[in-house]
Amino acid sequence: MCLETSVGLLKMKNPLMLASGILDMTRRTMENFSDAGAVVTKSVGMEKRKGYGNPSVIELEHGLLNAMGLPNPGVEEYVEELRGIKVSNLIGSIFGKDADEFALVARKIEGAVNAIEMNMSCPHAGSYGAGFPTEMIGEAVSAVKESVGIPVFVKLGSENVMERAAEAAEAGADAIVAINTVRAMKIDIETSLPVLANIVGGYSGPAIKPVGVRCVYELSKEFDIPVVGVGGITSAEDVIEYMMAGASAVQIGSGIYYRGENIFSDICGELKTWLETHGYESIKDIIGMARKAQ
Secondary structure, eight states, rough: OOOEEEEEEEEEEESSSEOOOOSSSSSHHHHHTSSEEEEEEEOOSOOOOOOOOOEEEETTTTEEEEEOOOBBBHHHHHHHHTOOOSOOOEEEEEOOOHHHHHHHHHHHGGGGGSEEEEEEETTTTTTTTGGSSSGGHHHHHHHHHHOOOOOEHHHHHHHHHHHHHHHHTTTSSSSEEEEEEEEEEEEETTTTTEETTSSSSEESSSGGGGHHHHHHHHHHHHHHSSEEEEESSSSSSHHHHHHHHHHHHHSSSHHHHHHHHHHHHHHHHHHHHHHHHHOSSGGGGTHHHOOOTT
């Protein structure tokens, strides 16, 4: 059974990527996920960023709630960490306050990665991430595309996703990644206080998978560029659902919390079994099947 797929020009040995922000701050931790078809780095910006205080991550009934605040050492120091990394494909996640900053960070990290992922979806980082103005997305994507010679992906959240994707696609994005965590919060009813230090965070895990699948379906139907599905993936069945909705590949983050660091090799085995049982020779055969059936 063939699990090979591609996201534009990025060729992958299987459709699984490590999502940004999950055990990807150091070269050693990223190399632990060499079974994945690609690894996405921690989001980095121009300057070192400390992030928010604790508590910053809590487990809820059907997922995880976090507000990290984009902590990172700054792109120049991070590039040194990436040198010599041994993974199949490395995707550099970056953020910036405007088009010029995005382009500068992209240029600095380009030599260490195989593709760029522009983070325009973090739900708790002020003017960065999901706070990046929709009307500025096209300018930022164009600036990055003009600055680097590798594929440029744009990661978007579920809110206003079609409008924001339209800006990215028109500017030449090579793929859309959707979704990020969903903006949410938790209150401790004994103290009457929000649990997270930042008050509001991003909710991930199984509870958001139907939202992610819906977004992927609508995006792949509307735009003629690859879509990478993210949100609540813990099994081969979840991967298949996203790919039938139109995803060319998927990213896994909170699934590592639930199934451990072997999740990529385990799901690859499950995918091969499912494909064989259902009479498919390649994972590519199922991409967009739910749309084609309409």
